[in-house]
Every structure is written in structure tokens, then in C-alpha cells.
Amino acid sequence: MGLFEDLQYMTGPALQARLNQYQAIGAKWARFQLIWSNVQSGGPGSYDWQPYDELIAGLVARGIQPLVVIDTTPSWARPADCREQPTCAPADPAQYAQFAAAAVARYHSEVHHWEIWNEPNNNVFWQPAPDVGAYTALLKLTYAAIKSIDPGAEVITGGTAPEETTRGANGETVSISPVDFLAGIYRNGGGGSFDAVGAHPYTFPEMPGSSNPGDAWAQLEATATSMRSLMVAHGDGSKLIWGTEFGAHTDPAGQGYVDEAEQAAILTRGYRLWSSYSWTGPLIWFSYQDIGVDPALRDDFFGLTQADGAPKPAYFAFKALAGTG
Numbered sequence: 001m002g003l004f005e006d007l008q009y010m011t012g013p014a015l016q017a018r019l020n021q022y023q024a025i026g027a028k029w030a031r032f033q034l035i036w037s038n039v040q041s042g043g044p045g046s047y048d049w050q051p052y053d054e055l056i057a058g059l060v061a062r063g064i065q066p067l068v069v070i071d072t073t074p075s076w077a078r079p080a081d082c083r084e085q086p087t088c089a090p091a092d093p094a095q096y097a098q099f100a101a102a103a104v105a106r107y108h109s110e111v112h113h114w115e116i117w118n119e120p121n122n123n124v125f126w127q128p129a130p131d132v133g134a135y136t137a138l139l140k141l142t143y144a145a146i147k148s149i150d151p152g153a154e155v156i157t158g159g160t161a162p163e164e165t166t167r168g169a170n171g172e173t174v175s176i177s178p179v180d181f182l183a184g185i186y187r188n189g190g191g192g193s194f195d196a197v198g199a200h201p202y203t204f205p206e207m208p209g210s211s212n213p214g215d216a217w218a219q220l221e222a223t224a225t226s227m228r229s230l231m232v233a234h235g236d237g238s239k240l241i242w243g244t245e246f247g248a249h250t251d252p253a254g255q256g257y258v259d260e261a262e263q264a265a266i267l268t269r270g271y272r273l274w275s276s277y278s279w280t281g282p283l284i285w286f287s288y289q290d291i292g293v294d295p296a297l298r299d300d301f302f303g304l305t306q307a308d309g310a311p312k313p314a315y316f317a318f319k320a321l322a323g324t325g
Contacts, residue, residue, distance in 0.1 A: 001028055001029070001282070001283065001321060001322045003030055003287065004032070004287060007019075008051050019059060020062075025315070026323055027322065029064065029065050030059050030066055032066070032067075033071055034052065034068045034070045036072050036073060037075070043076055056107055057110070066110070066111045068115065069115040070099070070100050070103065070115070070116060070142075071125070071158075077090050085127050087124065089131065089134055093134070098145065100116075100146055104145075104150050104153060112152065112153055113153070114155055115157075117158035118159060119161040120181075129172050129174065132188065135158070135185070139193050142193075143193035144193070155194050156198045160177075160200060160216075161175070161178075161200055162200060164214055178227060179219045182231075183225075186230060191236065197240075199219075199243055200243070201220055203248075205257065205258045207266060208270040209269065240281040241279060242281035243283035246283055246285055247267075249298050251295055253295035253298075255298065256298075260314065263313070264313035264316070264317040271318075272321075285318065287304075288304055288305065304318055
């Protein structure tokens with residue numbers, strides 16, 4: 001069991017307190033973003049690793065395994081038609097791979113699991129539009145770069161968002177479903193360039209386990225063509241699917257709202273079902289603490305605790321399932 005939040009922005013006593021909370025609740029994994037656009041904001045020859053040195057050392061000291069997501073693009077590495085956002089795809093995937101190699105060289109004794117981008121199947125996190133061919137090219141280069149430094153490292157494909165395959169008014173790709181995205185990786189020759197597949201099987205407000213073909217959890221195995229069936233068909237039946245993000249929010253004004261008791265039920269059902277599969281790796285909950293209290297911001301309310309630290313029922317459910325309750 002694990003947790004995901006932006007730990008990379010915490011430092012000093014605040015970071016140490018949060019890591020102690022992770023340890024107390026029984027988290028075995030901590031997923032966080034290695035923000036390329038921050039580490040190399042000054043250009044390809046500049047590096048600022050300090051926040052990650054402190055974070056990774058703190059996790060390892062507590063026996064919590066880091067799952068590091070390498071994502072975002074510095075302004076100097078963005079394409080000319082996508083300059084404004086750090087989630088623009090890199091102009092040159094080789095530059096991303098070089099950065100990944102530098103990160104692995106620095107942390108290979110402490111970090112053994114690397115996720116290649118976050119939700120590359122939508123136009124929020126892979127701008128200006130998701131492109132499975134471009135992502136696969138980046139994945140292949142980065143896999144080779146990581147393995148050249150640490151052959152024992154495990155490379156996970158970018159966890160896919162719970163999307164349908166959709167196009168805009170002008171025919172542009174807006175989002176790609178998890179199944180279609182994985183099929184595209186295989187179609188573009190990426191099958192040999194990952195050790196595990198990342199997925200974000202959010203289901204809220206529904207419970208995990210639906211067979212609805214539009215449901216991200218169902219696309220793991222229950223649909224006619226599923227992520228699992230694709231992997232088996234391509235000889236990857238021994239590889240696992242990692243749930244690198246999963247959760248439910250408690251914002252009454254937000255789409256897909258669940259109350260706190262329902263959030264705990266989704267967590268409990270999700271982890272129990274996940275652990276019953278033979279083909280899954282870790283399942284990571286987003287997040288430990290609510291980010292804020294603004295009802296206009298649904299993402300503020302995914303925590304196991306409220307913004308003031310008061311535990312929700314999901315906190316105790318996680319703790320019990322982790323064996324520390």
C-alpha cells in the first residue's frame with residue numbers, strides 16, 4: 001500500500017513530520033514527481049537536486065520505497081508551439097532520457113522504480129495533445145538510458161488517466177483510453193521498453209469492480225480487450241499492472257462526490273479486490289491530506305485526512321488494511 005502527493009515541495013520539519021505520518025499509517029510506497037522543469041530550470045547544464053536528496057533519504061530511512069515519476073518539461077526543452085506549460089511534451093525525447101539517466105545515476109542506490117510521465121493519455125498532462133507514438137519514442141529512449149545506468153531498475157509506463165478515446169471539433173485527439181493507449185505502445189514497438197504497466201483506475205462515485213467498458217478499473221481485465229489481455233497477447237503475461245494512482249474525493253460541490261463513509265468503502269473495496277489479483281503490483285492512494293477547503297477545487301478533497309489533519313474514516317480503513325490499525 002502506498003500514497004501519492006507532492007512531497008517534493010515539502011522541506012525541513014514539515015517534510016519529516018509528513019514522512020512520520022506515512023510510516024505511522026503503514027505506507028510501504030511513496031509516489032512523487034521528479035519535476036524536470038524545476039531541477040533543470042536554468043538550462044541543460046544546471047541541476048538542483050536538493051529537495052529530492054532530503055526526501056529520498058527520509059523515505060529510505062523509514063523503510064518506505066520511493067516510486068519516482070519523471071515528468072514536466074523545462075521551458076528550454078519545450079517545442080515552439082507549446083511554450084507556456086510544463087506539461088508540454090518534450091521537443092526532443094532524447095533530452096528527457098538524458099535527464100532520467102542523470103537522476104538514476106544520482107539515486108540508483110536508493111530508488112529502484114521509475115514511472116515515465118504522469119497520465120500521458122490526456123491533453124492536460126501531455127500537451128498540446130496526447131500522442132502515443134511520441135510517448136512510445138520517449139519511453140524507448142528512456143528505458144534504454146535508465147537500464148544503462150541501473151540494469152536492475154524497474155521502469156513503469158506512465159499511469160494512464162481514466163479517459164475515453166475522444167476527439168475535438170477539428171478532429172484533434174483530446175484523450176486516449178487506457179486500453180487504446182497501451183495498444184498504441186505495442187503498435188509503436190514499445191513492448192520491450194517497460195517492466196510494468198501503470199494505470200489510474202479511479203471509479204468514484206462507483207465502487208471498484210464494475211464491468212462497464214468505459215470504467216478504468218474494468219479496462220484492467222474485465223473488458224473484451226483489456227490492458228491485461230493485451231499484455232498476455234504480446235507475451236507480457238508475467239509483467240504486472242501497477243495502480244500508481246487511485247482514490248475518491250469528498251467535495252460536495254465536485255463531480256463524482258462521495259461522502260466520507262463512501263470514500264472509506266471505495267478504499268477498502270479497492271485494496272481488497274486489488275490484492276486478490278495475481279497480476280498487480282502496488283496500489284497507490286491519492287492522497288494523504290486534503291490540499292485545501294475550496295469547494296470549487298475538487299482535487300482539494302482526495303485526502304485520508306481533512307486539510308486541518310483531522311482523520312476521515314478512510315484514514316482508519318487504510319491503517320487497518322496496512323496492518324497498523
